[in-house]
Amino acid sequence: MNSEIEQIKSRLNIVDVVGEYIKLEKAGINYRALCPFHNEKTPSFFVSPSRQMWHCFGGCNEGGDIFKFVMKIEGIEFIDALKLLAKKAGVQLKTSSKKYEEIKTQREKLLDICKKATIFFSTQLNKSKTGLEAKDYLMKRGLKEETIKEWKIGYAPSTWDSLCNYLIGLGYERKDIIDAGLASEKFFDRFRSRIIFPICDFNGQPVGFTGRVFNSDDEAKYLNTPNTLLYDKSQALYGLDKAKVEIRKNDSCVLVEGNVDCIMSHQSGIKNCLAVSGTALTPAHLGIIKRFSNNLILSFDMDLAGNNATKKGIDMALKNGFNVKVISMNSEKDPADIILSSGEDEWEKIIKEAKPINQFYFDLSFKDRDVKSVEDQKRIVSELLPIFKKIDNTIEQTYWIQKLAEKLSIREDDIRQEMKKVNLSKQEVEVQKEKAGKSRKELLEETILSMALIEPSIVETLTEEQKKLFTFLEKENNDSYIIMKSELLKEEDIDINEEWHKCVYEIEKIYKEEKRKKIMADIKEKEKEGSFEEVKKLLLEFNKLTKKDDKK
């Protein structure tokens, strides 16, 4: 297995592998990015091509090779990461050997089942009578033959056991078919009489399905795979495997509600488009999108009344530093209909004309309202003030307050008075804070170590007393993390001598303070015990520490 790992590593470049998942920026000889594993506003995630390593110097303080990265970002075990990367590298793992058979993971089994089910559904769409009717319906909605193929759209027949029998016939176990979300507990087909849209993971493998009712009086128009080992609806983004590169290239992500909207957008050439699958926007969705772009263009059904799911999603996006724009579709049609009836150019134009979120709210609030009517004025104010109150930037906030005052012919001061009365709920005020980083002491120790790596002789400038104090210097240090940090430091073009003395001075103070605190605690302890000789000794030591500092 070891030689296979080495082989994979030698064929893949960490910059390409990591770069597929997150947006990397060149920073000297290394690459930098916002860490995908913790919430941050300034990038502290680094990738070193020369070392083929990554490291987060921020909240996580973690790092490793491509395997560790893929395991962490995909949330999978080593063996699955190995298989995934082997495929990417074109390295044949010796799957015939018994060892690999034994470690055919549950995840792999479920992936197999979903893949086979996708083939089954696709065959049904192209061969069965009702399937062909469903296909006809899709084509009438504007989908081309090759699009249907590309998105692996299928059809689930009306029978109760076709898929289950098919999968059992292929040798899969009942329990695994249920675990893949394709059969109910009583073992009958979950999806019946439905057009099937496979939902793929980041790498294009089907992990779940959305079924849209077809030729049936089932009341649930859409049905999704329940949460499984592979599929979590709060994280699933429809079209991610196809859109990820385009989102990065365009530095924007168009988010729509329906699968067909998403597919039609791609077909029309707007390929930086995703759909949320049967759920509101979640923090997990935003975390994934943020790896590729900070610019969101939403095409959602919007409504100002109340604090609905869409509004919550937008607030969340704003708090996470997204620029949010909203597409307004006057005709109240969905994107798929617009593309079909008005053409691809119209869709592109609508996206270009998307309004910044506050402008959108503002216009929406005034729509069909009479600015002369006091009742309508009150409605507008009560809709908009909670939104404006949440704007962090004072200049922007003032802009909107002035605009509102002007349009309603009310004094700005009165609006500000009203705004003071608005109470945002606790949840709305709560801002997701960056995970607490390392302590100042840890950071200083790291910096001192990396400087010692750049210029080993500098350690000799320390006094004997300092050397005794800085026990961390004695540790063997070939930590790749410190090496990377020293490389970054070298690129910063700083005066090492000056920086060294600053850091040494500061850390010495921290150590002494720690020591003083410890002595104080010991003194209290000894006093309680009544060992006054000990107390006297400790006091002397304490005074010595303090005096030395005074002399400086």
Ligand SMILES: [Zn+2]
């Ligand atoms: Zn991190």
